[in-house]
Amino acid sequence: MNKAELVEAVQGALGKDATKRAAEDALSAVLDSIVGGIKGPDKKVQIIGFGTFEVKNRAARMGRNPKTGEAMQIAASKSVGFKASSALKSSL
Numbered sequence: 001m002n003k004a005e006l007v008e009a010v011q012g013a014l015g016k017d018a019t020k021r022a023a024e025d026a027l028s029a030v031l032d033s034i035v036g037g038i039k040g041p042d043k044k045v046q047i048i049g050f051g052t053f054e055v056k057n058r059a060a061r062m063g064r065n066p067k068t069g070e071a072m073q074i075a076a077s078k079s080v081g082f083k084a085s086s087a088l089k090s091s092l
Contacts, residue, residue, distance in 0.1 A: 006027060007023050007024045010027050014026070033045075038054070049087045051082055053082050054081050054082075056078065056080070057076070058079060059076055061073075061074050
């Protein structure tokens with residue numbers, strides 16, 4: 001499912017009176033709120049019954065260039081992880 005299909009699904013869930021623009025605005029508001037939450041001091045957004053979005057820190061490490069096989073240093077970085085709730089896992 002891509003973003004356009006998700007907007008259509010949200011529009012359908014909101015009912016026939018909802019416009020596509022309203023559904024897109026609602027989806028954008030939710031996604032922006034999640035981004036704001038993981039940028040906040042807790043660096044975590046927990047949605048009960050769905051899952052948890054959390055900032056993960058990756059330590060610097062040694063790796064290999066796949067083209068040459070030469071060893072190289074991979075810098076430390078941050079990424080976003082998602083852990084599904086038990087309710088979501090059991091519904092799959």
